[in-house]
Amino acid sequence: MLCQICGKSPATVHFTEIQDNKMSEIHVCERCAEEKGMHASAKKHKFDIADLLAGMVDGMTSTEEERVGHVQCPRCGMLYSAFKETGRLGCAECYTAFQFQLRPLLRRIHGDTRHKGKKPARDHAGATRTRQIQRLHDELQRAVEREDFERAAGIRDEIRRLEREAQATPDPAEGRS
Amino acid sequence: MSAERPNPPADFGDLLTRPSPWLSGDGPHAEMVLSTRMRLARNLQSVPFTHRARDEQLQGVMMSVSGAAQRARSFEHGLMLRMNELAPVERLILVERHLVSHELGDGVRPRGILIGADQRLSLMINEEDHLRLQSMAAGFQLAEAWSLADGADDELEQGLDYAFSEEIGYLTSCPTNAGTGLRASVLIHLPALVLLEEIQRVLKSVAQVGLNVRGLYGEHSEVMGNLFQISNQTTLGRSEHDSIEQLDRVTRQIIGWEEKARERMMRDARVQVEDKVWRAYGTLRHCRSIQTREVINLCSAVRFGVALGLTGLCPLGVLNELLVITQPAHLQRAHGGQLAPAERNVARAEIVREKLAEAEKDEPRRRRPNRE
Numbered sequence: 324m325l326c327q328i329c330g331k332s333p334a335t336v337h338f339t340e341i342q343d344n345k346m347s348e349i350h351v352c353e354r355c356a357e358e359k360g361m362h363a364s365a366k367k368h369k370f371d372i373a374d375l376l377a378g379m380v381d382g383m384t385s386t387e388e389e390r391v392g393h394v395q396c397p398r399c400g401m402l403y404s405a406f407k408e409t410g411r412l413g414c415a416e417c418y419t420a421f422q423f424q425l426r427p428l429l430r431r432i433h434g435d436t437r438h439k440g441k442k443p444a445r446d447h448a449g450a451t452r453t454r455q456i457q458r459l460h461d462e463l464q465r466a467v468e469r470e471d472f473e474r475a476a477g478i479r480d481e482i483r484r485l486e487r488e489a490q491a492t493p494d495p496a497e498g499r500s
Numbered sequence: 501m502s503a504e505r506p507n508p509p510a511d512f513g514d515l516l517t518r519p520s521p522w523l524s525g526d527g528p529h530a531e532m533v534l535s536t537r538m539r540l541a542r543n544l545q546s547v548p549f550t551h552r553a554r555d556e557q558l559q560g561v562m563m564s565v566s567g568a569a570q571r572a573r574s575f576e577h578g579l580m581l582r583m584n585e586l587a588p589v590e591r592l593i594l595v596e597r598h599l600v601s602h603e604l605g606d607g608v609r610p611r612g613i614l615i616g617a618d619q620r621l622s623l624m625i626n627e628e629d630h631l632r633l634q635s636m637a638a639g640f641q642l643a644e645a646w647s648l649a650d651g652a653d654d655e656l657e658q659g660l661d662y663a664f665s666e667e668i669g670y671l672t673s674c675p676t677n678a679g680t681g682l683r684a685s686v687l688i689h690l691p692a693l694v695l696l697e698e699i700q701r702v703l704k705s706v707a708q709v710g711l712n713v714r715g716l717y718g719e720h721s722e723v724m725g726n727l728f729q730i731s732n733q734t735t736l737g738r739s740e741h742d743s744i745e746q747l748d749r750v751t752r753q754i755i756g757w758e759e760k761a762r763e764r765m766m767r768d769a770r771v772q773v774e775d776k777v778w779r780a781y782g783t784l785r786h787c788r789s790i791q792t793r794e795v796i797n798l799c800s801a802v803r804f805g806v807a808l809g810l811t812g813l814c815p816l817g818v819l820n821e822l823l824v825i826t827q828p829a830h831l832q833r834a835h836g837g838q839l840a841p842a843e844r845n846v847a848r849a850e851i852v853r854e855k856l857a858e859a860e861k862d863e864p865r866r867r868r869p870n871r872e
Binding site: 324333335350398401409410411412414415418419433436437439440441442443444489 | 543548549551552628650653662663666670671673675678679680682710712738739
């Protein structure tokens with residue numbers, strides 16, 4: 324795994340910070356740790372995931388940064404700038420909404436961006452509907468970008484219909500033994 | 501099914517009378533590895549992540565999850581506790597038992613924990629992620645702990661719509677957990693490597709292969725009781741099997757290093773080692789006032805002695821139990837009321853002495869197991 328600051332050297336220094344009962348982890352290389360003054364002894368030094376994420380966009384010009392910061396998740400309303408501050412995403416949809424910003428971040432954290440592992444086995448009506456709603460949200464965003472408001476309104480209605488349907492059958496596994 | 505687990509815990513008080521099975525001191529490599537743990541992070545597709553969700557949405561998560569758990573065989577006869585219905589000391593007890601995290605233990609929002617009938621499985625609801633499934637096993641048992649967690653995850657998933665993407669895998673509130681959502685870890689006791697001052701080199705090499713090491717209770721750099729938790733670091737681009745396999749390989753290597761260090765110590769400094777062990781035991785057995793930190797460090801020395809095969813000390817399970825029951829909330833509960841710090845140290849000493857005296861009484865029976 325690579326350093327979360329420079330993204331070049333392997334991360335050999337690992338910090339767990341606990342603040343207000345929230346725990347966050349930071350993984351950096353020794354050089355960056357030294358530069359940031361993050362020695363084990365300097366435990367009072369404030370450094371958290373938010374700073375790290377803020378550091379990620381240091382290379383950007385301020386207009387780029389402003390533009391990225393204003394990207395918003397269409398479902399939960401989370402701003403990318405808010406994610407940068409807290410290190411927490413707002414909902415599953417945020418992964419799609421911020422995909423261009425998240426991809427390099429995921430690469431820095433994990434050294435990879437593609438899942439290799441377990442998948443949910445089941446694909447019942449509820450899951451299919453959820454994926455459909457997800458796709459429609461994406462389509463809606465594109466329609467709004469094209470300023471095709473008529474189409475956007477149609478998609479919105481369809482999303483509402485599916486969401487009502489989802490609420491009417493909250494428990495897809497009901498009836499199974 | 502119920503015949504296999506005839507006696508599930510009925511309520512919180514009942515739960516406390518049962519020792520955590522993963523602290524039994526049994527299991528492969530128990531002389532070095534205390535326990536093995538798997539944690540899976542999952543979220544529901546339709547609800548914002550815990551920190552962004554409204555309380556009524558979190559109530560909904562609690563209902564969906566407990567509904568799914570009722571149909572899961574893994575959680576048959578489990579015990580469901582709602583954090584906001586527990587007293588602060590009770591919540592702390594769960595934290596001290598490693599059943600819930602500090603975050604879940606705050607007790608303000610709709611959060612809960614479902615504890616499997618035999619306490620090897622637990623499920624935190626509305627922690628940082630909607631679901632944090634945890635399995636624990638005594639000693640070094642990665643495959644067993646994984647199959648327990650994996651099976652329970654499959655069963656829960658039958659009734660829940662997990663947030664999942666083909667590309668990124670299981671979607672989690674913090675991107676550091678995205679992908680498998682798996683944190684596999686072992687809690688390992690490395691006194692010889694610490695005493696011979698080889699531990700830094702070991703920890704560095706572990707970190708270099710992408711694993712994470714931290715002290716048991718240390719929030720900062722301090723490691724107490726020579727106990728270390730080693731876990732996988734990354735969750736994306738590596739399957740569960742690969743992560744666990746790597747942890748297995750590295751842990752075995754560390755076990756080998758510690759064994760060599762122990763041999764060397766016994767060859768070069770047997771008397772000093774035995775002296776340290778017995779002095780530690782003597783202090784624990786006869787103390788009248790003692791702090792948590794001292795209990796942890798002295799237990800480490802005694803644990804070392806047991807692992808080296810010195811006879812007449814207490815079993816590993818007792819040492820494990822002491823680590824849990826001498827913590828503040830457990831003491832307070834055992835005592836039946838608030839304790840000032842000085843009183844706590846006295847109460848702690850009493851419990852330690854009692855436990856060791858009990859173990860001494862059992863000692864002749866343990867040494868002649870076949871005659872009973």
